[in-house]
Amino acid sequence: MKKLGCLIGALGLLLVAAPAVAQPTVAVVALPPMTSPDTGTKGNESLGYAWQATQLIETDLRQTAELMPLSPNRKDYYSYPEVTAPTFSKWRDRGAKGLVTGFVQQRSDGRLTIGCYVYDVEKGRELGRIGFVATPSDMRRAAHKCSGLAYKALTGSPGMFDTRIAYVAETGPAASRVKRIAVMDSDGYNHSYATPGGTTVLTPRLSPKGQRLAYVSFDGGVPQVRVINLDSGQQHPLLPGNVMTFAPRYSPDGSQIVFSMMQGANSDIYVVGANGGLPRRLTTSPGIDTDPSFSPDGSRIVFESDRGGSQQLYVMNADGSQQRRISFGNAAYASPEWSPDGKLIAFTWRYGDARRIGVISPEGTDEKQLTAGPADEGPSWAASSRELVFQRTEGGRPGIYRVSLDGSAPRKMTIPQDGSDPNWSGTMD
Amino acid sequence: MRKQLLLIAALLATPAAAQLPGLSRRGTPAPPVVQNPLEVMRADFAAQSGGTTIYFTPGGAGLTRQAQMTLAAQAMWLRQHPFVAVRIEGRGDPTDTRDHALALGAERAAQVRDYLVLLGIPAAQVTTMTWGKERPGPPSATTTLQDLGGPPLIPAAG
Numbered sequence: 001m002k003k004l005g006c007l008i009g010a011l012g013l014l015l016v017a018a019p020a021v022a023q024p025t026v027a028v029v030a031l032p033p034m035t036s037p038d039t040g041t042k043g044n045e046s047l048g049y050a051w052q053a054t055q056l057i058e059t060d061l062r063q064t065a066e067l068m069p070l071s072p073n074r075k076d077y078y079s080y081p082e083v084t085a086p087t088f089s090k091w092r093d094r095g096a097k098g099l100v101t102g103f104v105q106q107r108s109d110g111r112l113t114i115g116c117y118v119y120d121v122e123k124g125r126e127l128g129r130i131g132f133v134a135t136p137s138d139m140r141r142a143a144h145k146c147s148g149l150a151y152k153a154l155t156g157s158p159g160m161f162d163t164r165i166a167y168v169a170e171t172g173p174a175a176s177r178v179k180r181i182a183v184m185d186s187d188g189y190n191h192s193y194a195t196p197g198g199t200t201v202l203t204p205r206l207s208p209k210g211q212r213l214a215y216v217s218f219d220g221g222v223p224q225v226r227v228i229n230l231d232s233g234q235q236h237p238l239l240p241g242n243v244m245t246f247a248p249r250y251s252p253d254g255s256q257i258v259f260s261m262m263q264g265a266n267s268d269i270y271v272v273g274a275n276g277g278l279p280r281r282l283t284t285s286p287g288i289d290t291d292p293s294f295s296p297d298g299s300r301i302v303f304e305s306d307r308g309g310s311q312q313l314y315v316m317n318a319d320g321s322q323q324r325r326i327s328f329g330n331a332a333y334a335s336p337e338w339s340p341d342g343k344l345i346a347f348t349w350r351y352g353d354a355r356r357i358g359v360i361s362p363e364g365t366d367e368k369q370l371t372a373g374p375a376d377e378g379p380s381w382a383a384s385s386r387e388l389v390f391q392r393t394e395g396g397r398p399g400i401y402r403v404s405l406d407g408s409a410p411r412k413m414t415i416p417q418d419g420s421d422p423n424w425s426g427t428m429d
Numbered sequence: 430m431r432k433q434l435l436l437i438a439a440l441l442a443t444p445a446a447a448q449l450p451g452l453s454r455r456g457t458p459a460p461p462v463v464q465n466p467l468e469v470m471r472a473d474f475a476a477q478s479g480g481t482t483i484y485f486t487p488g489g490a491g492l493t494r495q496a497q498m499t500l501a502a503q504a505m506w507l508r509q510h511p512f513v514a515v516r517i518e519g520r521g522d523p524t525d526t527r528d529h530a531l532a533l534g535a536e537r538a539a540q541v542r543d544y545l546v547l548l549g550i551p552a553a554q555v556t557t558m559t560w561g562k563e564r565p566g567p568p569s570a571t572t573t574l575q576d577l578g579g580p581p582l583i584p585a586a587g
Contacts, residue, residue: 355526
């Protein structure tokens with residue numbers, strides 16, 4: 001029995017050590033159970049909320065490629081004073097680089113005060129704190145904000161925990177597929193459908209803060225961009241008339257939408273106010289120009305064009321000037337999206353029938369493939385700029401996958417049915 | 430309104446030709462089969478023009494000689510039926526990316542439309558749309574006679 005214990009102990013060490021060897025960037029994070037200053041019955045209730053919050057943070061951090069939370073132990077009671085004065089040596093011994101903890105306190109109005117603290121265990125100092133007053137039902141979002149604070153403090157990148165993912169939910173046989181726009185929190189909660197399913201819909205694209213959504217609908221007989229306010233449910237076409245418009249994407253400040261419009265046999269890129277207005281034409285080449293995506297500072301736009309004979313990536317200024325090609329491979333390069341930190345552009349690589357996800361710098365250097373296909377497409381960045389969602393089709397059925405820049409294998413996301421065209425929002429307010 | 434009435438007249442006049450090409454139905458009783466006149470007309474259009482669908486090479490939107498011959502036959506039929514509207518539905522390549530497939534399907538539909546217009550079909554008679562890769566099938570553009578709405582066209586049962 002004792003031998004077994006030793007063996008498990010050794011295995012545990014191996015498990016902790018292995019990722020550190022394979023991926024030197026993984027940081028172990030101590031996660032003692034969040035606590036409460038409340039006492040008596042109220043104290044037990046508050047500790048219940050605190051435990052829920054701790055588990056949510058654990059789930060959030062475990063989803064990332066950069067952070068590895070130590071499993072919190074509910075019996076590992078943590079006193080309220082320890083929240084602001086952790087025993088660093090204890091966590092240092094367990095290999096932790098960071099520590100996340102906090103408290104939940106009940107207020108007289110029925111709401112909760114939630115406080116979060118992030119520490120550098122090696123240096124023994126605080127990296128950040130954040131506090132919220134929230135109803136118990138909003139505690140999930142508060143916990144996501146705590147995870148985001150920890151991720152930002154320990155990796156330097158914004159977290160993607162309090163974000164939304166929109167995608168096209170697909171049901172039914174291939175010849176009569178029912179497609180609906182679905183929106184969920186990035187952890188899969190709050191899943192809902194934004195369109196009823198009677199008409200073909202494509203490519204939902206969330207506004208930066210996730211409150212609005214532009215998508216393509218065949219409701220009027222031709223593909224056309226429509227805009228939904230997700231809070232009110234109201235929606236309207238982006239442009240009047242019967243013209244074919246598609247491939248919408250919001251500008252980083254949410255004030256504009258860049259998209260493609262057909263004029264005869266020619267597809268060009270236009271920009272218009274997020275609520276409509278008079279579109280301004282940005283490209284004039286006779287071929288297919290589509291899939292525009294703004295740089296995070298709004299100054300440039302990456303798009304795909306077949307003006308040179310095959311689909312390749314181009315970058316231009318936001319006013320359409322200085323268009324120049326950045327990809328030069330034998331394959332086709334399509335559906336680019338600029339990363340939120342501005343450093344990379346994700347794209348779909350297409351050669352024959354094979355489709356894969358890749359990244360390239362805005363200057364056209366450091367090209368790298370992240371997936372092996374054979375039918376991957378439509379990458380969209382997480383707010384962290386370290387991870388992407390994309391569509392993978394297997395056996396004719398599309399699903400939604402996440403892949404990290406670190407080279408680890410893509411992971412399938414759990415959704416209620418088949419899904420395509422995923423799109424990841426920025427951090428919500 | 431007048432256009433619709435004329436369409437109804439045209440629709441009611443054609444079933445015989447569709448069912449028995451080259452044979453006159455004059456003097457024979459109407460068959461006791463209820464058929465949608467639009468479908469009957471579509472069948473006639475397909476038979477007379479040698480096909481409603483134009484095929485393209487993957488990635489391309491150029492019309493082959495075969496495509497031009499089919500479109501010439503389509504145009505001849507359409508000139509004989511000036512009150513019928515058609516819709517050209519373009520398809521992208523099944524393994525293309527979503528938005529490029531939409532654009533390519535629209536480009537194929539526009540090439541077909543432009544060729545029909547070149548052959549004398551009024552542009553107002555032809556609309557286009559694209560399915561991208563939303564409908565299974567090879568790279569193509571299909572010319573479909575369009576239901577203009579209005580009251581349903583129900584031929585008298587025998």
